[in-house]
Amino acid sequence: MNKSDLIDAMAADAGISKAAAKSALDSLTENVTNTLKKGEKVSLVGWGTWSVSQRAARTGRNPQTGAEIQIAAKNVVKFKAGAGFSGAVN
Template sequence: MNKSDLIDAMAADAGISKASAKAALDSLTDNVTSTLKKGGKVSLVGWGTWSVSKRAARTGRNPQTGKAIEIAAKNVAKFKAGAGLSKAVN
């Protein structure tokens, strides 16, 4: 399912226009993104939690040449599925 499929499904399920569903989805993604940028955490009970984790700098290898390279430290977004979502999938 891609973004437009999700918008169509949200509009049908909620009985709203596609424009309203798109606005709601965009608002969700914008708010999750801005919270994570600030280093916060977003939890939807029973569904899951988004958080930011720091990945340390490390030495890696170029698979073509075998030469060692330095990989910079960075922040990564993580999602941990909640009990409700995990149960629904299994």
């Protein structure tokens, strides 16, 4: 399912226009992104939690040459599925 499929499904389920569904989805993604940028967690009870974690710098290898390279530290987004979501999938 891609973004336009999700918008279509949201509009059909909620009985709203596709424009309203797109606006709602865009608002959700924007608010989750902005909250994570601040270093805070986003939790939707029963569905899951997004958080930001720091990945340390490390040494890697170029697979073509075998030369060592330095991989910089960076922030990564993690998602931990809630019990309700995990149960629905399994």
